[in-house]
Amino acid sequence: MLVRPALLPLWPPRVGDLFGREGPLVLEVGFGDGRFTAELAKAQPDWLILGAEVSAASVLRAYRRLKREGIGNVRLYHGQGPFALRNLVPPGSLKRVIVNFPDPWPKKRHQERRLLQEGFFRRLSTRLLAGGDLLLTTDHEEYFHFALAEAERTGLYRVEVKDPPEAHLRTKYALKWREAGRTFFHAVFTKVAEDPTPWPPTRRYEVAHALLKGELPKDLALARVPLPIPGGVAVFLEVARGEEGFYVLTHVEEEDLTQDLLLEVRRSSHGIYAGVSRFGSPLITEGVKEAVRALVRELGRRGLKVVQDHT
Numbered sequence: 276m277l278v279r280p281a282l283l284p285l286w287p288p289r290v291g292d293l294f295g296r297e298g299p300l301v302l303e304v305g306f307g308d309g310r311f312t313a314e315l316a317k318a319q320p321d322w323l324i325l326g327a328e329v330s331a332a333s334v335l336r337a338y339r340r341l342k343r344e345g346i347g348n349v350r351l352y353h354g355q356g357p358f359a360l361r362n363l364v365p366p367g368s369l370k371r372v373i374v375n376f377p378d379p380w381p382k383k384r385h386q387e388r389r390l391l392q393e394g395f396f397r398r399l400s401t402r403l404l405a406g407g408d409l410l411l412t413t414d415h416e417e418y419f420h421f422a423l424a425e426a427e428r429t430g431l432y433r434v435e436v437k438d439p440p441e442a443h444l445r446t447k448y449a450l451k452w453r454e455a456g457r458t459f460f461h462a463v464f465t466k467v468a469e470d471p472t473p474w475p476p477t478r479r480y481e482v483a484h485a486l487l488k489g490e491l492p493k494d495l496a497l498a499r500v501p502l503p504i505p506g507g508v509a510v511f512l513e514v515a516r517g518e519e520g521f522y523v524l525t526h527v528e529e530e531d532l533t534q535d536l537l538l539e540v541r542r543s544s545h546g547i548y549a550g551v552s553r554f555g556s557p558l559i560t561e562g563v564k565e566a567v568r569a570l571v572r573e574l575g576r577r578g579l580k581v582v583q584d585h586t
């Protein structure tokens with residue numbers, strides 16, 4: 276029921292491999308406690324519903340709910356909606372996207388964090404079927420008009436403002452805002468054209484490591500400074516000493532993927548291994564590789580020589 280990108284045998288996966296069958300594919304971004312997702316899955320048993328949610332606590336709540344209710348046509352991804360859209364949804368395959376009560380980020384300086392921006396609408400058009408749509412429900416009037424303007428700027432959607440369907444007003448946040456007497460806003464964005472810029476899936480690699488010769492350093496102090504990587508930053512947060520060497524807690528932030536992973540520098544039968552630890556099964560991306568390259572450069576400064584480079 277949970278989708279773990281690093282553990283999928285095929286990348287990007289096929290819909291049939293994720294769900295065990297084909298069917299109309301729907302993505303819900305920010306499902307919260309999953310009560311809407313569960314209702315939708317029961318109301319539309321033929322549909323295949325993929326949910327993306329950044330809050331781990333919410334994913335767990337939704338997971339338990341779906342399990343309790345014996346729901347089999349939902350898959351949950353813990354992470355950013357755009358990552359799920361890009362990698363778990365094949366081009367031109369999505370019937371619908373549902374966004375109920377997205378975080379409004381009302382402060383001007385936080386607006387770039389909003390989900391429904393021009394770039395998102397453009398990219399979404401590459402994944403929607405012809406005539407596929409996005410349904411937005413919110414209590415935040417300013418964000419609502421922002422989203423309408425952003426979509427209209429693309430020229431790729433027909434936008435209709437409607438009354439929200441009753442089911443969309445039974446989410447956790449809908450009930451909360453209903454009690455507070457707020458007004459609700461709803462729009463349907465139907466794809467009428469497609470952005471010509473392709474949006475290829477995130478590249479996943481099998482390995483990211485190097486073998487070096489030389490002495491394992493006695494200590495490995497690494498500066499805690501952001502290292503630029505393609506589309507983001509990486510930071511070595513902390514170094515811990517293990518029996519065979521060091522573990523480096525590393526934070527890697529890419530466009531729509533944030534991972535905290537362990538890198539290792541340790542003795543192996545072939546020399547000094549510097550690379551990604553299997554712990555936590557991180558997705559090996561270009562950004563992760565770049566972090567390993569930076570670590571290998573650090574070891575080079577300490578006199579170690581690369582003998583095999585798989586970074």
Ligand SMILES: C[S@@+](CC[C@H](N)C(=O)[O-])C[C@H]1O[C@@H](n2cnc3c(N)ncnc32)[C@H](O)[C@@H]1O
Nearest residue numbers: 305307327328329330355356375376446447448
């Ligand atoms: C205001 S809550 C609404 C939750 C639920 N849809 C409801 O109506 O009760 C917004 C949710 O979106 C999630 N979220 C915010 N940005 C996200 C993103 N980029 N991808 C996936 N989930 C996101 C948050 O963690 C939060 O659970």
